[in-house]
Amino acid sequence: MTFYSTVVLITIMLSVIMIVHINNSNIVIENARRGFCVGFTIIIATSFLEWMTYMANGHPAFPGWLHGFFSFLEFSLAPSLVVMWIYAIGNIRHGRIVLFFLLLHALVEFSSIWTGAIFYIDAANKYCRGEYYIIYVACYSLAIAVMFIEAYYFSRKYQNRNLSSLIAAFSSLFIGIVANIMDVDIRTAWLSVAVCCVLFYIYYVELVVQSDGLTRLLNRRSYESHLSKLNYRTAVIIFDIDKFKDVNDTYGHAYGDAILKKISKAILRCYQSRGLCYRIGGDEFCVILNKNSFRSESTVIKLNNRFNSLLGELRQKERALPTVSVGYEIFNGETEIADIVHNADTMMYTNKNSNR
Structure with a gap:
């Protein structure tokens, strides 16, 4: 041969x-x-x-x-x-x-x-x-x-x-x-x-x-892999949809899925150019900013304000669109990753209580 x-x-x-x-x-x-x-x-x-x-x-x-x-x-x-x-x-x-x-x-x-x-x-x-x-x-x-x-x-x-x-x-x-x-x-x-x-x-x-099959965001497996390799100064931003169970109970799961897609698109629109966007739970999301995108805490605040403003615009067209609670924490390379996520969650739940 x-x-x-x-x-x-x-x-x-x-x-x-x-x-x-x-x-x-x-x-x-x-x-x-x-x-x-x-x-x-x-x-x-x-x-x-x-x-x-x-x-x-x-x-x-x-x-x-x-x-x-x-x-x-x-x-x-x-x-x-x-x-x-x-x-x-x-x-x-x-x-x-x-x-x-x-x-x-x-x-x-x-x-x-x-x-x-x-x-x-x-x-x-x-x-x-x-x-x-x-x-x-x-x-x-x-x-x-x-x-x-x-x-x-x-x-x-x-x-x-x-x-x-x-x-x-x-x-x-x-x-x-x-x-x-x-x-x-x-x-x-x-x-x-x-x-x-x-x-x-x-x-x-x-x-x-x-990827997550519904939202096309990166999934929890990818999120956990990214966290385990995190070695640069950045911000971890956590999102949770307010009263999402009520949305499913009132309008049905098909409408709930549509809400998840719309909020995912809003997250991508506001954060994709600055970091990676994840769906980490049923109605929970996360963004980890890129190494070159994070300057200071003001960077996170501006992005979050932009996200809330976009949701406000979308809510004018769709009154049933729920609010989203956001929390974040700065990772400086010294704090344990688990503590960073916990602190971001704590801020997010504090904001969620104020949204009720």
């Missing part, structure tokens, strides 16, 4: 393992499951097609038209993989435009079987890049750029957590594809695509595991 055949086998086996894993996962939602599984299936198909063209290259017994057809399929499927990644994270927009782009690209690749514009099979049955091969490179690069932008906006929904993992995933993809473009004999593109897809899936799962 040649080195390249081994690379293809590893790529296919990795993709099969990922498909099995994703289908057995209880974390991934249906759209993501379908998107990632189809994506890995495309990697299997394109890796096999590239291997077939490699085996056919310069082989006189292999039909030239079939050699060209396999190349066409490989080139046509490549951008659709990126579309499936976007579909997996639920960010696909302008579906008809995307479909038109994929069909147009496939048509250009198909015409190349006769025109030789993108690629051609010469008289010796060898694959050659056409004069306009750059069109394929441009289309694929554009698709990857769009994917990275969509992934970045997706990460913003989760407060840009693990952004370094996203950059690492696309870096592996970039290196493999650039190497393949520079030297046609370096056939590691689909292995690098598979590795990127695995890293992107891990990135997606980490975001999901760290």
Whole structure:
């Protein structure tokens, strides 16, 4: 078995393992499951097609038209993989435009079987890049750029957590594809695509595991992990919705969930640029300010005043929107974390009593 055949086998086996894993996962939602599984299936198909063209290259017994057809399929499927990644994270927009782009690209690749514009099979049955091969490179690069932008906006929904993992995933993809473009004999593109897809899936799962399903804020597990690693001067801000049980009893749990979402959005709007926002209980939230965002206690007071003002504006449109009690404590690196949280809770409950 040649080195390249081994690379293809590893790529296919990795993709099969990922498909099995994703289908057995209880974390991934249906759209993501379908998107990632189809994506890995495309990697299997394109890796096999590239291997077939490699085996056919310069082989006189292999039909030239079939050699060209396999190349066409490989080139046509490549951008659709990126579309499936976007579909997996639920960010696909302008579906008809995307479909038109994929069909147009496939048509250009198909015409190349006769025109030789993108690629051609010469008289010796060898694959050659056409004069306009750059069109394929441009289309694929554009698709990857769009994917990275969509992934970045997706990460913003989760407060840009693990952004370094996203950059690492696309870096592996970039290196493999650039190497393949520079030297046609370096056939590691689909292995690098598979590795990127695995890293992107891990990135997606980490975001999901760290987030609260209802509010999209970071969850208690992430909050406790952050507290355990806290080693810089900052402020811990605790929130608790006043009389939330009465809201559920009076208007129902569906309305209560809607209130949780609205207050979560208000917290994100006021604090996300300065820190990480968490849902740590049923109607309890927390914000831990970033290292570079915290100046002094006045920073916290300004943010809290802004939050209360925003709730006041929202309450003018929705009279049933409850008040929110807020407490905070400054962490200077010396006090025990448990004492910081206790002091913030104490201030919050003092404010809650005054709101009754």
